[in-house]
Amino acid sequence: MTLARLAAAALATAAALAHAYPLDAYESTGIRRLEGLRLANEGKVRDVKQPPGAMLPLADVDLRLVGKTWDLPAPDPQFTRQVQALLDGGMDQYGLGVLDLADPDHPRYAEHRGDHKQNVGSVGKIAVALALFQALADLHPNDTAARMKLLQSTTVTADGFSQWDHHTVRFYDPATKKLVRRTIQPGDRASLLEYVDWMLSPSSNSAAGMVMREAMLVRQYGTAYPPPEPEIKRFFAETPKKDLTALFERTFFEPITRNGLDLDQLRQASFFTATGKRLVPGPGESYGTARELMRYLLRVEQGRLVDEWSSREIKRLLYVTERRIRYASSPALANAAVYFKSGSLWKCSRPGACGEYRGDVENYMNSIAIVEAPAATREQYYMVTLVTNVLRKNSAAEHQGLGTRIQKLMAQPPRPLAK
Structure with a gap:
């Protein structure tokens, strides 16, 4: 340098x-x-x-590809081989994509089993964020200030849709400077924007349940949003289940296709809480692929997810300012700005046969990340999407290790593009 x-x-x-x-x-x-x-x-x-x-x-947490409308380029064979060489395990246990944007006019894309589809767990919360921002944009298409006002001024009170979850969130009182970390309980009040932050930063399922409730209410009530709490209770208690499922599809499925994404490759089809699933039956399976998750991130950076304002807010909400975990916890990324979401699901064949993130039947670990490294100069600029099922290994550590190896690769001078 x-x-x-x-x-x-x-x-x-x-x-x-x-x-x-x-x-x-x-x-x-x-x-x-x-x-x-x-x-x-x-x-x-x-x-x-x-x-x-x-x-x-x-001000520096901003979009970097505004004005560019290209879709994912075809995978570069040489770059793909370099990325595949970093995998530690059976090749059929990984689906991944790496998009090198160091030269945004000449992006390089590597992909391995990019169309492999599985439940991506909490990564599906990015589809919830899309649904909410699309509903707000439809309500106020030319007034982003009105959208932000709704996010900040709408007070959400946790109810049964928030139950239950083991993830703790930060309750901080600026007046007393008192910090408490605990799970969300019925009756907890916060702004809608805080619930979105809780959904994405510590990945609270309880917060996700409330955000999903609110997205459906925005879609249902329009300019009458937010309805009073008694009306919310009445609506979900008295509306036929089939109508609630139809509203769910309008709220969470339509924004996927409206934004140029493939619903057959990415969708969140149920609530993240048990009570939410009971109150609103989900219409099928939830899943994602490395390729479609990459297209989601690319559209965020291009300002094409809903619109430029919504894309910018979603990117800011994904900026890791909680404790870094899994892929984002790689020591090699300590100096990098990381925009990140992860999700896991694991299952053991019998009690004691395996443990957390070490499933021997299923061991799903999924990560998406935009990396700008180092944050001060951003010499490396790339995106990673991972959809893995590496059985019996600590998948959190596996993703952390991949984060280290990929960052090392991206810090090297790029080789000439394959012919």
């Missing part, structure tokens, strides 16, 4: 540490956990501190 680039990197890093995201986001979003994390980074609140890559200013 030249002296000029080193100086630029140092200045950018200093700026990021001075006004770091999430440090500057509480006032503009109302997401209270961000203020708690800001103070934790200053040593004033007891909580985890963020790595350097999680310290971008809000």
Whole structure:
């Protein structure tokens, strides 16, 4: 690196540490956990501190491919072989895609079993985010301020749709500077935007249940949204199940196809909570593929998921400012900005035969990530989607290791494109 680039990197890093995201986001979003994390980074609140890559200013968490409308390029054979060489296990246990965007005008794409389809667990929450932002855009097509006002001013009170979940979320009170981490319980109140953040940052199923409820209500009530709590209870209690299922499909399936994605390759077809599934029957199976998840991320970066405003908000919501886990926990990514979601499902043949993330019948682990590394200079810029079923291995550690190996590959000077 030249002296000029080193100086630029140092200045950018200093700026990021001075006004770091999430440090500057509480006032503009109302997401209270961000203020708690800001103070934790200053040593004033007891909580985890963020790595350097999680310290971008809000203004720098932005879309980088706006104006580009190309779809995924054909897989490059040479690049694909390089990526396949990083896999540690049976090749039929992986589906993945890697899109190198270091030169956005000449992207390189590697893919292995990109059309392999399986339940992607909590990664399906990105389809919920799409559904909510599409519903808000349909309600206020030319007024993004009105959309943000609804997200920030709508108070959501957890009910049966939130039950149940083991994931804890951060309840932070800026007035008392008190932080509590616990599961969401009926009666918990927060803004709709905070529930979306809880759904994506610590991956709370309870929060996802409430966000899915709200997305359906936006679709159902339109300009009368939000309805009062008694009306919400009446609607879900008295509406025939078949009509609720039809509303579910309009809310969560139509946005997939409207945004140029393939519903046969990506869909979330049920609630993330047991009570939600009982109240609103889901219309079939949930699944995703590495290829379609990559197309989702690409459309986010291009500002083509709903619209530019929605794409930007979704990318910001995916920026990892909680504890980094699985793929994102790779030490090689500590200095990288990572926009990330993961999800897992595992099953053992009998009690004691295996353990968490080590299923011997199913061991699904799924990750999506946009990586800008290092965050200050962004010399590497790429996307990764993983849909894996590596039996009997710790799949969280497997994804972490892949994150390290892929980052090492992407940090190397690119070889000439295959002819």
